[in-house]
Amino acid sequence: RKEVEQDPGPFNVPEGATVAFNCTYSNSASQSFFWYRQDCRKEPKLLMSVYSSGNEDGRFTAQLNRASQYISLLIRDSKLSDSATYLCVVTPRVSWGKFQFGAGTQVVVTP
């Protein structure tokens, strides 16, 4: 079983709609959580960190559910430019420096 799992998608979303997807992690001692965005095998870029209380950045909302060991990302009012692969990233324990990536969830926003 992979340490970090994501639904690969694609999630096909009409422009203006809302899309949400999850990422599950297997290590209950995981410490930090992030969502990165990757366009067409270019370099990943940080979208947002995920805090225990949940956090929002514009149209993006991230949630953490430690009990069920998953994080989620919700995108409201989807734009064509939101089409990308979204990578879930977890630091597995209190050991600075190690990161585990999910394989990514592809989102395709259609006109």
Added chain:
Amino acid sequence: EAQVTQNPRYLITVTGKKLTVTCSQNMNHEYMSWYRQDPGLGLRQIYYSMNVEVTDKGDVPEGYKVSRKEKRNFPLILESPSPNQTSLYFCASSPSAETQYFGPGTRLLVL
């Protein structure tokens, strides 16, 4: 401009021919890391470095070497490349082993 650079960006080589992929950052970050990305597997961490002369293995270190003799550079060395090391490689740096800034990637084909 703050950036992470990698060279070469594209490389075709043959089995057994030693190669080095360079990574350099101009942000004075202490943390640097190497990843490989393969379809369906996501990014997997090869090695990371918390500071000069400090390196640690990631999840897939076999067949790779690194060095960190100065803060800005973190080269990845393949002493004897094999076809299973054909991949897309990313270098990343971070001021705190949290948010990472990625280089543009190096596409390696080993024949």
